[in-house]
Amino acid sequence: MSEAEAIDRAKQGDAVCFELLYGLHKRRVYSLCLRMTGNTAEAEDLTQEAFLQLYRKIATFRGESAFSTWLHRLAVNVVLMHLRKKGLPEVSLEETMEPQQEDGPRKDIGARDNVLAGSIDRVNLERAIESLPPGYRIIFVLHDIEGYEHNEIAEMMGCSIGNSKSQLHKARMKLRDLLKTSRAEKAAKR
Amino acid sequence: MNCAEFQKVLPYIIESGGNAEEEAHLRECDVCSDLVQDLRYIAEQAKLLLPMHDPSPKVWDGIQENLQREGLAKPARARGRLLGFPSLPSLSIFLLLFAAAAVGFGLLK
Incomplete structure (x- = not known):
């Protein structure tokens, strides 16, 4: 059975086809939730909530975008709603493009170090992303991993495009620091 | 243009490239050049991350x-x-x- 057929049948309440769709998309949805929250238990709860919403809303899927894109957006909204309820900082609406004292790019001025190229593996990067502050992590995951544009992120998060760009830049700067620290620690152990 | 001025506009440069003055600074300054290279590398590596985990x-x-x-x-x-x-x-x-x-x-x- 093709995915399109499974979607059509799931729209009519066919639970077996819904289970099939769950099997096809659970990994991507769960990975998204896990990367955005950095917490396994929360990610599982949110994956469950995303698929429950899918079951309730699948009849409204009109095929204007790919099903995976539509489901992905639904899952992102579930996570963002959860984070809002929790009161976690996403993106400060007042934030400007001015670099902050504690994590702005100025600290790099005059300090040459080896470039990262070739030294990052997947595990290190995943770990570094996990340890980003929530606001930075969400923007980084949405833009650099999931491929959303700044205008889409701004719309989803209710912030300006400039703000989204600023947060992304700070997230990458923070990641650079984390990855360099991790590399230095590894080198020291050898 | 000095490093501080360059790094202030870096988020925009990464997104859409810099003007002639910014590009010139990038060619001449190793520190800023390394920084831009690292940030682009991080973004490239992030795109390669695949969904790896299954829910329980x-x-x-x-x-x-x-x-x-x-x-x-x-x-x-x-x-x-x-x-x-x-x-x-x-x-x-x-x-x-x-x-x-x-x-x-x-x-x-």
Whole structure:
């Protein structure tokens, strides 16, 4: 059975086809939730909530975008709603493009170090992303991993495009620091 | 242009490239050049990250329980099945009984 057929049948309440769709998309949805929250238990709860919403809303899927894109957006909204309820900082609406004292790019001025190229593996990067502050992590995951544009992120998060760009830049700067620290620690152990 | 001025506009440069003055600074300054190279490298590596994790089976169990509670799906006959298909053990038992009956019928005949 093709995915399109499974979607059509799931729209009519066919639970077996819904289970099939769950099997096809659970990994991507769960990975998204896990990367955005950095917490396994929360990610599982949110994956469950995303698929429950899918079951309730699948009849409204009109095929204007790919099903995976539509489901992905639904899952992102579930996570963002959860984070809002929790009161976690996403993106400060007042934030400007001015670099902050504690994590702005100025600290790099005059300090040459080896470039990262070739030294990052997947595990290190995943770990570094996990340890980003929530606001930075969400923007980084949405833009650099999931491929959303700044205008889409701004719309989803209710912030300006400039703000989204600023947060992304700070997230990458923070990641650079984390990855360099991790590399230095590894080198020291050898 | 100095490093501080360059790094102030760096978020824009990374996105859409810099003007002539910014590009000139990038060519001349190793520190800023390394920084831009690192940030681009991080973004490239992030794009290569694939969904690697599967949720535990309890997520699907939770979905089933919720759908049943809301009356959106019929109660499952066996753990792990929503509805529709029989579970694997019950199917095996049915096939065994069917085979035994067929053999028995063949012997009687």
